[in-house]
Amino acid sequence: MTAPAGGFMGEPSADGRFGDFGGMFVPETLVPACQELDRAFRSAWGDPGFRGELDRLLRDYAGRPSPLTECPNLSSELGVRILLKREDLNHTGSHKINNVLGQALLAQRMGKTSLVAETGAGQHGVATATAAALFGMDCVVYMGTVDIARQELNVFRMRLLGTEVRAAETGSRTLKDAVNETLRHWVAVADTTHYCLGSVMGPHPYPWMVREFQRVVGEEARRQCAEILDGGVPDVVTAAVGGGSNAAGIFAGFADTGARLVGVEPAGGAAVGRAVPGIVHGSRSYLMQDEWGQVLEAESISAGLDYPGVGPEHSHLAATGRATYEQVTDAEVIEAFSLLSRTEGIICALECAHALAWVSRARADLAGRTVLLNLSGRGDKDVDQMMGILG
Amino acid sequence: MTEAADAAPPGGTEHGWGRLESALRDRRNRGGKCFVPYLTGGLGDDWLETICAVAAAGADAIEIGVPFSDPVMDGTVIQQANDRALSEGATPQSILAEVRGASADIGVPTAVMTYANIAHHMGYERFASSLAEAGISGCILPDLPLEEVGEWAACADAAGVETVLLAAPTAPDERLPRLCARSRGFVYSVGLMGITGVREALAASATRTAARIKAVTDMPVLVGVGVGTPAQAAEVCRVADGAVVGSAIVTRMLEGAGPDGVAGLVAEFRAALDAAHS
DSSP states (O other): OOOTTTTTTTTOOOTTTEETTTEEOOOOHHHHHHHHHHHHHHHHOOOOOHHHHHHHHHTTTSSOOEEEEEEEEHHHHHTEEEEEEEEGGGGGTTHHHHHHHHHHHHHTTOOOOOEEEESSSSHHHHHHHHHHHHHOOEEEEEEEEHHHHHHHHHHHEEEEEEEEEEESSSSSSHHHHHHHHHHHHHHHHHTTTEEOOOOSSSSSHHHEEEEEEHHHHHHHHHHHHHTTTTTTTOOOOEEEEESSSHHHHHHHTTTTSSOOEEEEEGGGGGGHTOOOOOOOOEEEEBBBOOOOOOOOOOOOOOOGOOOBBBBBBHHHHHHHHEEEEEEHHHHHHHHHHHHHHHHSSBOOOOHHHHHHHHHHHHEEEEEETTEEEEBBBSSSSHHHHHHHHOO | OOOHHHHTTTTTTSSOOOOHHHHHHHHHHHTOEEEEEETTTTTSSTTHHHHHHHHHHSSSSEEEEOSSSSTTTTOOOHHHHHHHHHHTTHHHHHHHHHHHHHHHOOOSEEEEEOOHHHHHOHHHHHHHHHHHTOOOEEOOTTTTTTTTTTHHHHHHHHTTTTTTTTEOOTTTTTTTHHHHHHOOOOOEEEEESSSSSSSSOOOOHHHHHHHHEEEEEEEEEEEEEEEEEEHHHHHHHTTSSSEEEEEEHHHHHHHTTTHHHHHHHHHHHHHHHHHHHH
């Protein structure tokens, strides 16, 4: 593994690259908006006033820091010491709120009056709708019609919060198509509207900015691990990867350590597993596509991971070997979801059950090791679906 | 390699212009306005005949859309055309092969419009040479803005393919000369801040943006996105050198108007431009 100058998970190059990945592949009509956002984020992120205000919101509104939970029952069952970073306990029930509060605060600083966002499972949509309500901003969320049907509760939550949910009815009618619709919407209204993108994807500066807003997860976990591991770090840090924001957040706290970083993808949405680079939604990254470059539809039990691409920094971490990416099947995910419920009394989101599914499969290799797992969200939204499967 | 890159592109003139730019300049030099319709490649059984009919009906050049699964700059009409063509089995290779077989019959320069991943997946060098071999003069990849176009544009230049760049209403003054310097064929002045599709009226930004671009370049400046009727095309050509019309034309294709029906609409655009600017 060759570490780039400045180490892993620092600032991207001036042209928004992490190694060979990233960039700003958007039509000319969106270039000024992306450049404006880049300037605004740089200025805000270097401003102690902005940082202080965001820290205050994360503490008083979102409930940070989130706890680190030892799992004695699960650990004894698997023979692996497992520590859970409890992002499921944040306000709105997932790590998504970290990024959204940062972007909403930034949007307000930029003088924007509206937010627009895409959502898959609805967690990012709910988080964005929440921030819009808090900041008094108008909000539109695009969601694929397939996802609207399987995540009814989150659709209602968004509407309750005052957000307009619009159906993305083209293509596979899931997250990828919701991103397309959001970009189409944004281009016409970028002067008044901030695109609150939910993951470490999209054109520069989003992959960098969203990772920085999620870095708090990794930094807290690093301190919390040090307390219980006598100043040490876990052997393995793992998280589920769709676009990859929760993984980027927790990896960022450990990129400069010897901890092994493992991202876990759904087998039906394994952009990194297939390792074919492509260009879609503003950046160059690994992308599931057919022999002609048409983007394929991802298929996963978890709506939040139904995305055929992956954030460009994950492609870079994979290409350089700093992180590895494993794939798990829906059946393994269902088993892990049940296992955590039964052993620790924690019903987690199907997304993070992917990470646990890998730990469970690799338990022989991980025997006696300490694994930090980002429990990125709670499972309330998935209970209905699981009742149909496990009922 | 260097010599090849320095030479005039295949089909180019002594000025180094490619076929696309030469044809558009020629129309302008004769006091006319350029009309460039966009047609979705692979849409229906008669799309190639439709292209030939449209050329005969007065198009100065033709944009051929190569369908992509995620066309973020396109509105519902072109999305629908993309989806239908893809479901009918259209691929970049099938479209290019058919154009190659018919390029003598088409008779006017053509440019492919698609998205970067189609070219990236085939490899920029191979995609550029495939276009040249098919007799296609130009290429428009809207998700390669100025900052990202370099690698592709070098391959296109080497293959003699003219890379047309877009210029947006929000482009700052300092950006326009750089865009024009890198563009080949013509400069695609985006009519409004939004996606492709027919609008009730021409946006004020359409003529304003074209005027700003014309002030910094001698290259033909054509306005596209939001130009949907012959009257709107004539209106924008009070300032611009021409108009690109996609959704209005593709709507006719989707309705099954056939080669004659689509050519009839193109003839209306031609007549409107000739009447307003003769």
